[in-house]
Amino acid sequence: MILLELNGITKRFGNLAAVDNVDFDLKAGEIHAVLGENGAGKSTLMNLIYGLRQPDAGEIRISGEPTQLDSPRDAITHGVGMVHQHFLLIQNLTVAENMALGTRDRGFRFRRDEANQKTRELSEQFGFAIEPEAYIWQLPVGLQQRVEILKALAADARILILDEPTAALAPQEVDELFSILGRLKADGRSIIFISHKLKEVMTISDRVTVMRNGSKTYATNTADTSTEELARQMMGNEPPVSQDDTELIEEVASDDAALNVQDVEIRGDQGEIAVQGVSLEVRRGEIVGIAGVDGNGQVELAEALIGLRKVISGDIRLFDTSITNKTTADIRGLGVGYIPGDRQSAGLVVNFSISENLILDVHHLREHRKRILLDKTGIGDDSERLIRNYDIRTPSMDIEAHALSGGNQQKIVLAREISRNPALLIAVNPTRGLDINAAEYVHNSLIAQRQASKAVLLISTELDEALALSDRVFVMSNGNLIDATSKRSDMTALGLLMTGAETHP
């Protein structure tokens, strides 16, 4: 029996079709995996099913009935439940209290015993082993996730959407999650399992749908496919934009390493080891690309290189100078430029003017001062020049940065970082969220750096981008860096590396 059916669903954001004419169906009592890279449209599709967004075209049928889902509340009423990647739990309330928040029958008085009892019953029914009176903050991540699942079950969800449910779990927690999913399936409930981890999809799902660039590219019974095939479908068959048709192929790399990273270990925000013993060399005149799915330690590595994060062990050298755990100002002073992954939160002060943003890193230098005052005229002239040279489209340099488009905002960051002529430029997802023209502008700027015999480290979740621009390509997975240069034309192998299905080259 088909429980959920999507026909020709399309969702546009501006000119971009985030979900493009997608058909999808979910049977009662099955686990259907949706696979795809970041930005493939998985999350948008799920938001449509959960009523967070409404499709521009196409229809959604639940149990055969055409259904309009205007809000998550609508979706819940129709038996759709969602477990978000980032849990929506209140840390300093108990499990039962969190459960009660989701229910409809809110009286004035909170009946604690009743809530505890309900939670206990539900938990036992599915073998969850959750103590209703435990506080959320006391629970490990795996159990918190079960509370989220329980919340959906309490609302009697027959369709359960799990968004990257294994992203934060330890291996044995993953096993436990899978046995729970098995029990839910046996109970006749259906699960949409969103992931980019091939091995897990092969293990747990009955069917799998692959999305790429907003379209459904492949759908099959899991039993009829292989990890290799899925990887190929996920990455696409077309060869990456070839280097041959640009002048890029001309070898300009010299032998001296601009950046030399030796065996560094770096902690993430939660105190976990985010980067484990990574070594890397970037030479003058080359672009080194690090591809990988978000959250595998790339950002931590970049932050350590620019001095925003401490290194626990290991050594980072810029030419012959150690820059390990130096301050950001010192490292920049030695000739390192940095394009952060999120231009609005880390690249720009969005309510500073363009010209103020253009001097964020150098405002303190003597050339920008007249005695103790900032040299407004000089800074203005520089800004005019940068706005012209980097084609920042703005009526004036005094406009605040938030008023500009994403592409123009990124050009401010580029202008600032590249015009300093850095010996090493670190760029993290420099084209994220940009349209094609703006992205191409960024790409050409990076290539120009390379041609000028500068070193560029490009960290990107877009595999195509990393492949097209880089002289050498690495894949980062689980805090490890794997040299993938020899596999650059083998999308299947790259896919396996990126999804952690294979950890050794």
Place this chain on the structure above:
Amino acid sequence: MNVLSKFTSLSRRQILFPLAILLSTLVTNGIILALCSYNPWEALWVAIVGAFGNGQRIAETLIKGVPFLLTGLAVAFSFRCGIWNIGAEGQFLVGAIASTWCGMQIAPHLPAVLAIPLTLLVGAAAGGFWALIAALLKVYRGVQEVISTIMLNYVAIHLLSYMVDGGPLQEAAKRGPQSDMIAAASYLPRLIPHTRFHLGLPLAIALAIILSIVLFRTVLGYQIRAVGANPKAAQAAGISISKNVILALFISGALAGLGGAIELTALTRRLFLNFSPGYGYTAIAVALLAKLHPLWVILSSLLFGALKTGSDAMQQMAGISAKMTFVIQATIIFFVLIYGVSSFREQRRKLNVG
């Protein structure tokens, strides 16, 4: 064209909104007064005459604004750096305490030309160091400055009460909870005969101008604003957050401390219990109303000064009880804050676009 339309739409909002606020303030207070069987028209008239009726009253209004001005500048400066310094009250008091000590112990041995600046500087330094405690706790221990500065207010209030009530600064005669007069050499000069108008106001206005130059034209100000507007981006560009937090809080505390020193050396000339009727707290309203701009703080502090003299007059001339004038003051501050905070939130919203 574009600029013009932007300008006009802005100014329409900037005119209508304050007018609406003014009107609702008057109506609300009128109702309150009428309900308590006072004549609201008489009260309003008396308040206006009390604040601006003659030269002497205007002078009084102006000098009543001085402590608001300095504590307001203190709050605005730290808020610009994204630091919620709620401790201007404590810094103001500690500044006054230190100045009293200086004015009694050191000033008598100095000529006025040295004694005055020294007494003021000691007060400013004391306020700065008081705020520095919160800054260091924040930078090295991650203690929220909102909590620590409030706590330090209590410490300062009790420190003051110890000092003048049995402590080392209590008057020699030990009659009440106050100090002896400080040395005449450290009196801040009064400028206009027959009024209490003193050098503090021009001094504070000059400081407001200097501060706005510092904030908008110097490296330090640029860094402080960058850290306040987006610490992450500032850090990624190589600006030290710790350094700027420490500096901004020190300067902020010093301004509030100087406020205490000026109030002491120019007006009261002795320290006593309840030295501040809550200047440091009202300062938050002063700063928000001024949209954290030092030059606007001048105007908003004078408004609060007028409020003070106006309500004093209501008490003395219209027989309205002191408690009642507090109610009216609070209502006015409340409405003013609706204006100030809503425009402040507009700024924050702009800031959080990302």
